[in-house]
Amino acid sequence: MKTNREGFQEELETRLSGLGYELVQLDWAGSSLRPVIRLRVEREALDRPVSLDDCATVSRGIEAWLDEDSEIPEQYVLEVSSPGLERPLVRDRDFSRFRGRRIAVTGTEVLHGRSSRLEGELLGLDPGDGGTGSIRLRLNAGDEVEVPRSRVAEARLVHDWRVS
Numbered sequence: 001m002k003t004n005r006e007g008f009q010e011e012l013e014t015r016l017s018g019l020g021y022e023l024v025q026l027d028w029a030g031s032s033l034r035p036v037i038r039l040r041v042e043r044e045a046l047d048r049p050v051s052l053d054d055c056a057t058v059s060r061g062i063e064a065w066l067d068e069d070s071e072i073p074e075q076y077v078l079e080v081s082s083p084g085l086e087r088p089l090v091r092d093r094d095f096s097r098f099r100g101r102r103i104a105v106t107g108t109e110v111l112h113g114r115s116s117r118l119e120g121e122l123l124g125l126d127p128g129d130g131g132t133g134s135i136r137l138r139l140n141a142g143d144e145v146e147v148p149r150s151r152v153a154e155a156r157l158v159h160d161w162r163v164s
Contacts, residue, residue: 050082
């Protein structure tokens with residue numbers, strides 16, 4: 001698909017804000033003839049989790065705009081969902097907001113000579129010199145490590161699924 005994705009995302013974020021939501025993650029899948037546009041959104045107010053009604057509101061609120069975009073084929077599929085319990089951490093502010101929570105970081109390669117996946121307590125995000133920064137973690141064994149964001153494929157919250 002040849003759409004200007006950066007410009008698309010900026011306009012999408014503006015339209016979501018007008019509806020009272022923020023974009024957590026945008027993924028493109030499918031084919032150029034039938035693209036799948038996957039949105040994970042959260043409420044700007046953060047006053048409650050995203051519901052099925054919220055997803056429907058977002059979908060209805062942006063479908064006309066998507067239909068008008070000449071670079072998006074008519075046969076697109078729009079999927080809107082909540083970020084979920086194990087939500088991805090994408091934006092810098094996500095790393096501040098969820099400081100102290102357990103996260104999993106999956107690397108593009110082995111991280112700190114241990115594994116391509118590290119899990120621990122999020123200590124924060126250091127901006128660093130290169131602008132991309134590093135994610136600071138306290139691993140289960142107590143070691144504190146910094147993982148350059150340039151080596152991170154994915155970072156997400158880890159939900160404790162044990163029943164109390």
